[in-house]
Amino acid sequence: MKTILTALLAATVISAAHAQSLPGGFVYLRDIDPxxxxxxxxxxxxxxxxRPLAGYGAGECVVKREVGLRLKAVQQELAAQGLSLKMFDCYRPARASLDMVKWSQNGYETAAERRYNPKIPKSELFRLGYIASRSQHSTGAALDLTLVDLKADNSARYDPSKAYADCTAPVEARLPEGSVDMGTGYDCTDTKGHTAAPxxxxxxxxxxxxxxxxxxxxGFVNYAKEWWHFSLPGAGAAAYDFPIPPRTK
Incomplete structure (x- = not known):
């Protein structure tokens, strides 16, 4: 009887793990290239x-399988140069985009929020197109990322109690991201964040x-107004809203 109960318990655990699987065509990037x-x-x-956005139940990069395989190919080439990709955002539940819109219209703005929008009031971000109610990320075919020099000291960590300079400031003054210096921080709403900014x-x-x-x-295409944003044409069309579950493997 004890053996039967143990088997039933194991089956329940496996069933629960499967219940948290991703929709067809989506994968955890960690399973493609850890x-x-x-x-x-x-x-x-x-x-x-x-704060965490709606739908982000885990800090995992989820993408369409084709996107993951192509990222693996990029990573293999970069690794030979002592570099690595670093993912900031991948699949984004549609509810998270709506959460951003709601945030932009809440009527107040903190100093920490201004680090990302040094010249534009957050109330204007939606009207100017910096925030949208529908994002390419929700298709599983868009990504936010940067490069890491694996030979460099990347040990600095974000300290929420520290008053960092805004995202356009010199790298030593803005919040640390453990990556190469791209000229601005990630998610910087400023013309300096445009890929070809002079x-x-x-x-x-x-x-x-x-x-x-x-x-x-x-085959990835960069968005000219955000050096960190790339998409793979044709890999995703429909937007999804499933929350990102913890990876159970």
């Missing part, structure tokens, strides 16, 4: 909203070009 660094910011308080220095421009070139080899 070497790609992940810092899924919207699952934490380290983002422009200052206001960045030659080294920063070289890093951006290196990232764009590596991604382009696998």
């Amino acid at each position: 070497g790609i660094i992940q810092d899924i910011r919207y699952a934490t308080s380290n983002n422009f909203v200052g 206001s960045i220095n030659p080294d920063q421009r070289a890093w951006r070009k290196r990232l764009v070139a590596a991604m382009a080899k696998q």
